Amino acid sequence: EAQVTQNPRYLITVTGKKLTVTCSQNMNHEYMSWYRQDPGLGLRQIYYSMNVEVTDKGDVPEGYKVSRKEKRNFPLILESPSPNQTSLYFCASSLGVKNIQYFGAGTRLSVL
Amino acid sequence: GENVEQHPSTLSVQEGDSAVIKCTYSDSASNYFPWYKQELGKRPQLIIDIRSNVGEKKDQRIAVTLNKTAKHFSLHITETQPEDSAVYFCAATGDFGNEKLTFGTGTRLTIIP
Numbered sequence: 125e126a127q128v129t130q131n132p133r134y135l136i137t138v139t140g141k142k143l144t145v146t147c148s149q150n151m152n153h154e155y156m157s158w159y160r161q162d163p164g165l166g167l168r169q170i171y172y173s174m175n176v177e178v179t180d181k182g183d184v185p186e187g188y189k190v191s192r193k194e195k196r197n198f199p200l201i202l203e204s205p206s207p208n209q210t211s212l213y214f215c216a217s218s219l220g221v222k223n224i225q226y227f228g229a230g231t232r233l234s235v236l
Numbered sequence: 237g238e239n240v241e242q243h244p245s246t247l248s249v250q251e252g253d254s255a256v257i258k259c260t261y262s263d264s265a266s267n268y269f270p271w272y273k274q275e276l277g278k279r280p281q282l283i284i285d286i287r288s289n290v291g292e293k294k295d296q297r298i299a300v301t302l303n304k305t306a307k308h309f310s311l312h313i314t315e316t317q318p319e320d321s322a323v324y325f326c327a328a329t330g331d332f333g334n335e336k337l338t339f340g341t342g343t344r345l346t347i348i349p
Contacts, residue, residue, distance in 0.1 A: 157337065166242070166325055166341035167272075167280065174335055182336055183237065214279065221335045222268040222287070227279040 126151045130215050130228035137205055138236050145200045145231050147215030155218045156198040157182065157225070158190065160211040167214070172221070173198055205235040238263040240328050242340030249316055250348050257343045259326035260308040266328040269309045271300060274323045274342075283324075284311070313345075321347045 128149045137143055149156065157172035159182075169182030173192040187209055189201040198217075202209060212232050216225040239262040249255045259269075267288035272280040286293045286300045286309065293300050297316075302309040313320055326340040 155335070159339075164245075164341060167327075167339040169337055169339075172335060172337070180335065183338060221329050221337050224282045224285075225270075225272075225280075225337070227281070229279055 126226070128215055128217050128226050128228040130213075130231050132231060133229060134232050136234045136236065139206055140204050143202050143205060143233075145202075145213060145215075145233070147198045147200065147217075147228060148196050149198075149217040149226070150196065151217060151226065152195065153217040153219055153226075154195070155220050155223070156192065157216050158188070158198070158200045159214045159216065160184065160209075161214060161230075162211050170200070170213075174220075205233075207235050209233065210235045238266060238328055238330060238336065238338040240326060240338050240340040242326050242343060244343060245341065246344045246346070248346045248348055251316055251318060253316055255311075255313045255316055255320070255345055257311045257324055257326070257345070258308060259310070259328075259340050260306075261328040261338075262307070263328070263330050264304075264307065265330045266307075268329045269300070269302060270327050271311050272325045272327065272339075274325065276322070280325060316347045318347050318349060321345060 158170040159167045168184045171190040173179045215228040218225045242259045270285035273283045274280040299312040329337045
């Protein structure tokens with residue numbers, strides 16, 4: 125079954141404690157991206173990757189890091205989380221930016 | 237960079253009536269415009285998209301129109317049904333070298349039975 129898998133689905137953490145949200149896809153997609161969803165602000169792209177070892181900033185990259193060492197995985201790293209990073213995060217993958225984006229189920233993060 | 241504005245933020249229509257959601261974009265180089273639907277508690281899913289070489293695209297009760305001159309595009313849903321209730325997002329992306337996907341802020345559509 126074609127899917128994008130995010131883990132964990134829910135996470136509560138404290139300010140400054142490094143965390144990683146994993147994302148994996150089994151569709152051999154080249155394009156992967158991370159979004160955050162906040163009420164009234166829609167979906168905002170954090171980072172995207174066009175292929176292995178190729179990553180670039182989206183519209184809201186501050187405070188986040190990503191890596192793309194393998195085609196299937198695209199983890200999102202928060203080195204020092206702050207309360208303003210409390211949000212719903214989605215990973216997505218596709219053949220390219222102008223193709224259907226397949227979203228993961230989302231990760232709800234709370235930073236206290 | 238690209239800026240996408242979406243209106244209205246909320247929309248209520250009687251079942252069976254039509255709904256229209258409008259988006260404007262700022263980057264004249266943008267050439268791909270998808271629409272995503274997000275049901276409550278679920279992930280966004282593509283419902284229709286349009287590329288800049290066409291002015292309109294239809295898929296059953298859903299259609300999207302694009303006006304490149306005015307830099308706006310719209311989602312039209314006809315004969316609305318309760319299952320159309322959701323949040324709808326428009327998005328835009330540009331030409332080669334700009335691989336960002338910029339979304340609008342969303343429209344919460346409620347279908348009144």
